Amino acid sequence: MAKLVPVQVFDLIIFGGTGDLSMRKLLPALYHRDRDGQVIEDSRVIAVGRGDMSQQEYLNMVEAALRANLADGDFDEETWRSFAKRLTYVKADALNHNEWQHLGEVLGGFEDRVRVAYLATAPSLFGPIAAGFRANNLITETSRIVLEKPVGTDYASAWKINEEVGACFSESQIFRIDHYLGKETVQNLLALRFGNSLFEPLWRRGSVDHVQITVAEELGVGGRVEFYDRIGALRDMVQNHLLQLVCLTAIEAPSSLDQEAVRDEKIKVLRALRPIEGDSVRTRTVRGQYAAGAIHGTPVPGYLDELGGKASRTETFVAIKAEIENWRWSNVPFYLRTGKRLKTKHSEIVIQFQDVPHSIFPEQEYNVKPNRLTIKLQPDEGVKLFVMAKEPGPGGFDLRPVSLDLSFEETFGIRYPDAYERLLMEVLRGNPALFMRRDEVEAAWEWVDTIIAGWEATQTKVESYVAGSWGPTASSFLLDRDGREWLPEN
Numbered sequence: 001m002a003k004l005v006p007v008q009v010f011d012l013i014i015f016g017g018t019g020d021l022s023m024r025k026l027l028p029a030l031y032h033r034d035r036d037g038q039v040i041e042d043s044r045v046i047a048v049g050r051g052d053m054s055q056q057e058y059l060n061m062v063e064a065a066l067r068a069n070l071a072d073g074d075f076d077e078e079t080w081r082s083f084a085k086r087l088t089y090v091k092a093d094a095l096n097h098n099e100w101q102h103l104g105e106v107l108g109g110f111e112d113r114v115r116v117a118y119l120a121t122a123p124s125l126f127g128p129i130a131a132g133f134r135a136n137n138l139i140t141e142t143s144r145i146v147l148e149k150p151v152g153t154d155y156a157s158a159w160k161i162n163e164e165v166g167a168c169f170s171e172s173q174i175f176r177i178d179h180y181l182g183k184e185t186v187q188n189l190l191a192l193r194f195g196n197s198l199f200e201p202l203w204r205r206g207s208v209d210h211v212q213i214t215v216a217e218e219l220g221v222g223g224r225v226e227f228y229d230r231i232g233a234l235r236d237m238v239q240n241h242l243l244q245l246v247c248l249t250a251i252e253a254p255s256s257l258d259q260e261a262v263r264d265e266k267i268k269v270l271r272a273l274r275p276i277e278g279d280s281v282r283t284r285t286v287r288g289q290y291a292a293g294a295i296h297g298t299p300v301p302g303y304l305d306e307l308g309g310k311a312s313r314t315e316t317f318v319a320i321k322a323e324i325e326n327w328r329w330s331n332v333p334f335y336l337r338t339g340k341r342l343k344t345k346h347s348e349i350v351i352q353f354q355d356v357p358h359s360i361f362p363e364q365e366y367n368v369k370p371n372r373l374t375i376k377l378q379p380d381e382g383v384k385l386f387v388m389a390k391e392p393g394p395g396g397f398d399l400r401p402v403s404l405d406l407s408f409e410e411t412f413g414i415r416y417p418d419a420y421e422r423l424l425m426e427v428l429r430g431n432p433a434l435f436m437r438r439d440e441v442e443a444a445w446e447w448v449d450t451i452i453a454g455w456e457a458t459q460t461k462v463e464s465y466v467a468g469s470w471g472p473t474a475s476s477f478l479l480d481r482d483g484r485e486w487l488p489e490n
């Protein structure tokens with residue numbers, strides 16, 4: 001098991017401390033780290049919210065959230081009692097700087113500890129909160145600021161946020177979260193690629209036919225529908241999570257795991273993405289929106305019903321044929337798809353290798369399939385390599401694909417920490433390697449903005465798909481045109 005290194009004593013101030021992300025992810029993550037002994041001494045979690053709430057009411061809220069969101073058996077009274085002592089609720093409207101006084105008082109006298117402001121709020125508040133820290137003299141030498149995604153809704157708004165926050169905090173103090181970078185398997189992608197020499201010679205055009213990246217969700221937009229309707233799947237998932245997966249799949253070997261080395265390589269991939277402009281959005285992208293259907297037999301409403309019957313062209317599904325214009329990946333398409341209310345929750349990266357150059361097994365009789373490496377992100381994390389093998393028995397060669405399986409959970413036999421556990425600890429340690437640098441965020445927006453402009457200019461149709469399916473049929477045509485198909489989940 002990985003070594004557990006306690007982090008320095010800290011004050012973590014969460015803006016949006018009563019919000020959904022805090023309750024579902026941040027506080028459970030901190031609880032786990034506390035339980036494992038990684039949070040030391042009198043480190044504090046200071047939750048800032050606008051609601052009039054007593055300290056006890058806040059504690060009741062967190063306890064209920066932990067009981068609901070921790071896995072069975074993970075909540076225990078003793079850990080909760082010591083964890084609760086760390087929590088302080090502060091009522092403040094971040095936009096009203098007169099209300100910052102109380103926060104200043106709570107933080108006063110603790111300037112020597114690591115101070116982290118976690119902004120789990122709307123991106124429009126990032127600039128004003130950073131300015132509030134500066135105006136109230138709350139930025140210490142060891143202060144850091146964490147920006148939840150999305151950083152903006154397009155290049156221009158991201159640039160403005162980066163400028164505003166950058167006017168108060170230096171780039172090394174700014175941590176832009178993409179929680180996919182904290183997922184165990186995403187990190188394992190680096191281990192797989194750069195901890196083994198086996199794959200490197202094959203990880204390129206000439207050996208790889210194409211790459212498929214799928215992030216499929218069963219959940220619909222639920223309570224976030226108003227917010228989501230202004231965003232859509234391209235901005236919500238592709239601009240960040242899927243492009244980060246593309247980057248880690250496609251990067252050149254960094255010289256080290258140094259905080260800048262990996263990010264320097266990722267930005268090269270983002271800059272090499274071929275723009276999808278104008279009319280080419282019709283042939284290289286697909287937009288979809290779910291209609292009523294059923295997930296595992298349970299009926300679910302359509303997106304427009306959830307929106308209260310309003311009309312909307314917001315996509316809940318997107319598929320893209322992305323291309324990376326460099327020597328390694330020339331003519332190797334990266335097919336990306338993500339959507340809500342799909343058949344099953346399932347995320348994976350598939351490296352599809354090329355066909356054998358010449359089959360010695362007569363085609364009609366034997367079905368020789370190209371090798372495939374599948375890196376499974378969710379729900380079961382692991383790696384599978386598909387190879388052709390002979391079916392045992394007499395009577396010639398009966399070939400079929402078999403998989404060499406590595407399930408991380410079975411192999412290492414530990415609970416998989418949630419991505420936020422790792423990312424919070426990395427912020428507290430001051431290690432930005434797993435966070436997005438300003439240039440990455442802006443380059444990703446530039447690529448995505450071009451697609452959005454193309455959709456608007458061409459009024460690209462938003463195809464309907466039945467909830468519980470694999471998305472619109474147009475998504476199959478995207479690959480069919482290239483003589484390929486989405487590979488079945490495995």
Ligand code: BG6
Pocket residue numbers: 149217236237378
């Ligand atoms: C978030 C998106 O960033 O990622 C959500 O805003 C999405 O819409 C979520 O549901 C998916 O995360 P995970 O870890 O469940 O794959």
